[in-house]
Amino acid sequence: MAEAAMRETALREAEAACQRRGATLTPLRRQVLGLVLEAEAPVGAYALLDRLKMSRPGAAPPTVYRALDFLLEQGLIHKLERLNAYVGCTDAGHAEGHGHHHPHQFLICRRCGTTVEITDHGVAHAIEAAARRAGFAVASATVEIEGECARCASA
Known part of the structure; x- marks a missing residue:
């Protein structure tokens, strides 16, 4: 409930x-x-x-x-x-007034499909810095990381 x-x-x-x-x-x-x-x-x-x-x-x-x-x-x-x-x-x-411009990354378990949204500003800053070095302006970025969740890893 x-x-x-x-x-x-x-x-x-x-x-x-x-x-x-x-x-x-x-x-x-x-x-x-x-x-x-x-x-x-x-x-x-x-x-x-x-x-x-x-x-x-x-x-x-x-x-x-x-x-x-x-x-x-x-x-x-x-x-x-x-x-x-x-x-x-x-x-x-x-998202007040700015859509999904907050940093977000997703951890996706390949075995069970569990997906967790995380917000790591360090990852977002690293992406923006790398893009700037390449002469690119980031409008938005979604990072999808595949791996194994703790539950599946322990099974």
């Missing part, structure tokens, strides 16, 4: 953050965000569509993709390119 309460709190906070920015977390967008938040691992758009169809039989891929685009734009979720999947942002409150 604690997870459901935490998810509901996250949804209320997301709604309030959108309102402060002049955006609307529609019931559909809220539902898609809820599905991303309740997923135990990064979740793909078509898996979200399958779950969404349980309550919205007419849902189609564009429905999910538009909602995901909005949630990304609002800084409420992240897209993991390697997995082509989505996860809720563990620090969505950071």
Whole structure:
């Protein structure tokens, strides 16, 4: 029950953050965000569509993709390119007015799929410095690190 309460709190906070920015977390967008938040691992758009169809039989891929685009734009979720999947942002409150420009890295377990978002400013600074040396201005960076989680390593 604690997870459901935490998810509901996250949804209320997301709604309030959108309102402060002049955006609307529609019931559909809220539902898609809820599905991303309740997923135990990064979740793909078509898996979200399958779950969404349980309550919205007419849902189609564009429905999910538009909602995901909005949630990304609002800084409420992240897209993991390697997995082509989505996860809720563990620090969505950071995004006030600046999307996902906070440093974020993901640790992805190859065995069980567990994904953990971390925020290491040192990694972000190193990427920015290396990019500057190459004459490149970083707009955003997502670092995806594959390996083995502690639970799988001990098994």
